[in-house]
Amino acid sequence: MSLQFNNEQMTEFKRLVARYPEGKQKSALLPVLHLAQDSFGGWLPTEAMDYVASLLKIEPIEVYEVATFYSMYNLKPVGKFVFEVCQTGPCMVSGSDNIIAYIQKQLDIKPGETTKDGMFTLKLVECLGACGYAPMMQVGKIYREHLTKDKVDAIIAEYRTQAATK
Amino acid sequence: MGVKLLLEKANVPGIRTYDVYRREGGYAAAEKALKEMSIESIVEEVKKSGLRGRGGAGFPAGMKWSFIAKPEGVPRHLVCNADESEPGTFKDRYLMEFLPHLLIEGLLISSYALGSNDTYIYIRGEYAWVADILEEAIVEATKNGWLGKNILGTGFDCMIHVHRGAGAYICGEETALIESLEGKRGNPRIKPPFPAIQGLWMRPTVVNNVETLAAVVPIIKMGGEEYAKIGVGRSTGTKLISACGNINKPGVYEIDMTISVEDFIYSDEYCGGIANGKKLKACIPGGSSVPILPANLLLKTAKGETRYMNYESLSEGGFATGSMMGSGGFIILDEDQCIVKNTLTLARFYRHESCGQCSPCREGTGWMEKILQKIELGKGESSDIDLLWDIQRKIEGNTICPLGDAAAWPVAAAIRHFRDEFEWHINNRELSQTSNFGLQHYADPIHVPA
Numbered sequence A: 001m002s003l004q005f006n007n008e009q010m011t012e013f014k015r016l017v018a019r020y021p022e023g024k025q026k027s028a029l030l031p032v033l034h035l036a037q038d039s040f041g042g043w044l045p046t047e048a049m050d051y052v053a054s055l056l057k058i059e060p061i062e063v064y065e066v067a068t069f070y071s072m073y074n075l076k077p078v079g080k081f082v083f084e085v086c087q088t089g090p091c092m093v094s095g096s097d098n099i100i101a102y103i104q105k106q107l108d109i110k111p112g113e114t115t116k117d118g119m120f121t122l123k124l125v126e127c128l129g130a131c132g133y134a135p136m137m138q139v140g141k142i143y144r145e146h147l148t149k150d151k152v153d154a155i156i157a158e159y160r161t162q163a164a165t166k
Numbered sequence B: 001m002g003v004k005l006l007l008e009k010a011n012v013p014g015i016r017t018y019d020v021y022r023r024e025g026g027y028a029a030a031e032k033a034l035k036e037m038s039i040e041s042i043v044e045e046v047k048k049s050g051l052r053g054r055g056g057a058g059f060p061a062g063m064k065w066s067f068i069a070k071p072e073g074v075p076r077h078l079v080c081n082a083d084e085s086e087p088g089t090f091k092d093r094y095l096m097e098f099l100p101h102l103l104i105e106g107l108l109i110s111s112y113a114l115g116s117n118d119t120y121i122y123i124r125g126e127y128a129w130v131a132d133i134l135e136e137a138i139v140e141a142t143k144n145g146w147l148g149k150n151i152l153g154t155g156f157d158c159m160i161h162v163h164r165g166a167g168a169y170i171c172g173e174e175t176a177l178i179e180s181l182e183g184k185r186g187n188p189r190i191k192p193p194f195p196a197i198q199g200l201w202m203r204p205t206v207v208n209n210v211e212t213l214a215a216v217v218p219i220i221k222m223g224g225e226e227y228a229k230i231g232v233g234r235s236t237g238t239k240l241i242s243a244c245g246n247i248n249k250p251g252v253y254e255i256d257m258t259i260s261v262e263d264f265i266y267s268d269e270y271c272g273g274i275a276n277g278k279k280l281k282a283c284i285p286g287g288s289s290v291p292i293l294p295a296n297l298l299l300k301t302a303k304g305e306t307r308y309m310n311y312e313s314l315s316e317g318g319f320a321t322g323s324m325m326g327s328g329g330f331i332i333l334d335e336d337q338c339i340v341k342n343t344l345t346l347a348r349f350y351r352h353e354s355c356g357q358c359s360p361c362r363e364g365t366g367w368m369e370k371i372l373q374k375i376e377l378g379k380g381e382s383s384d385i386d387l388l389w390d391i392q393r394k395i396e397g398n399t400i401c402p403l404g405d406a407a408a409w410p411v412a413a414a415i416r417h418f419r420d421e422f423e424w425h426i427n428n429r430e431l432s433q434t435s436n437f438g439l440q441h442y443a444d445p446i447h448v449p450a
Helices: A007-017 A025-039 A046-056 A060-067 A089-093 A096-107 A149-165 B018-023 B028-036 B039-049 B061-066 B091-098 B100-114 B128-143 B174-181 B210-222 B224-229 B261-266 B295-299 B339-353 B359-376 B383-395 B403-427
Strands: A081-086 A120-125 A137-139 A142-144 B077-082 B118-123 B159-164 B205-209 B239-245 B251-255 B280-284 B329-334
Touching: A007 A025, A025 A046, A025 A060, A025 B159, A046 A060, A081 A096, A089 A096, A089 B239, A089 B329, A089 B339, A096 A120, A096 A149, B018 B100, B018 B128, B028 B100, B028 B210, B039 B061, B039 B100, B039 B210, B039 B224, B061 B100, B061 B205, B061 B210, B077 B100, B077 B174, B077 B210, B091 B100, B091 B128, B091 B210, B091 B239, B091 B251, B100 B118, B100 B128, B100 B159, B100 B205, B100 B210, B118 B128, B118 B174, B128 B159, B174 B205, B205 B210, B210 B224, B261 B280, B261 B295, B280 B295, B280 B403, B339 B359, B339 B403, B359 B383, B359 B403, B383 B403
Parallel strands: A081 A120, B077 B118, B077 B205, B118 B159, B239 B329
Antiparallel strands: A081 A137, A137 A142, B239 B251, B280 B329
16 A cells, blocks of 8 residues: 555644543544544545545445535545635625636636636535635635735735745 | 623633643543532523524524433444534634634533434535544544543543535525435425434434534533523623624624623624724624615614613514514625515525425425526516515425525515615616615614514
């Protein structure tokens, strides 16, 4: 098996599992899948899921059925930055439709697609609990709120610069 | 200014850190509870306070605590439900982000009262940075002796663990949350057995919302009776309302439940009126699953009485002419908003979030979304409205968990109060693609269906 946590990731894995009682290590599955996704390029290939199953001493199917249930796990490769734009009621009444159309135009992709340079993926998601700060999107660990067209342009430029300087 | 029990210190610089929280009187309630009070008297104070679950159901918290089974030698658990996912609701996020130690203190007192040595905070996966804030607060609290072994020399051990979900509304339902915490799909369990008897790892478990557990701190500080004096009737204490949509000042507000809906929307202390000088059209007062109300029924009940921001008043008139306090997610729609489109986004939400266990919900939510989509795109037929009504009726009450009801109610209420707007969409297929029905509804007197 080629996919493996490095030392630092393994320390984090052990910290996560230690939260649950002896023999209940399967409880760590969701947090460990987050760790795996963050560690292995932003998505979960079958190999990663099998690896997680072996670490937690559970059957691979127990991992697959969970990974396919929760919307935060990506089962296909994604771009370096994933724009997850909320489209539910409160965001919709605050103008999310226009923001979604604008992002599509600026990145020249449709929802679910990734830009040709592999930089950005656009995902439409349901309520993220930022209704008072709408329209909004999640990028990685953080929320970008009160979106306007200008703000979208600035955010795209910011991530391009961030990628170029790394 | 109303009474503030939870957010009183929210604006104190550095209140997120242990030192400032402690200096501002933090952990005094925990000290009182652990050093001076018996377990029974803590539960008694919470019962006296009349505190009702702040997640949406409004079940008396003290009574829920008293149901927990205490079999010899079996560990018990307290689980904090921080899976805030009801559209329109973002109050728990605010509380955890700015006052993490208030939640930790509430969790400590509650864990002590319930005998939970390992307490879990199940936080929605998207609130990743909030999870980090909580973890930091837990480290600080542990360092200062409020968590860990033999807390304050009482012999009580307690550790709080943060558990991130991964994107599933259904995990806010307590048995789905427990399944998810066990590393499984979030499929709700059939009750009984209730979690108080067999919950997490089949051990006795209490699941409470973030705001509910934070409210335990002022209850212990001031005593249950004093807490119960705030508010009105069975709506005791304060409630966090997350206000959003077309208003001037969206945000999280703490209210004492004696304020009228009209004051809440129009006063500068709260929502500050409808944005851009527009008129109020409709409101979903308690999170997306509660019935939407047109402006006239929102501000006054069908009897013509002022409607107030509390459990009883918001539900006055039942579903025919009232709504619910729910989670306190207060969504305002102005005159430019289309009820068909709004209902469609909510139907899509529930279709997306249905776990798929029960056929009425799994199939019904998809059908409702498709029919609403058809009407929204100018392809609706007049039979579609009755069909939608029929489907929502067949979902409601026919599923294991309340998600089915939550999906049915918004559709039912939209048709109940805005049937003329649906009909207009269907009778004006082309026009509906370029313009809105607006406020035409209000030319009619209040229509109360049988």
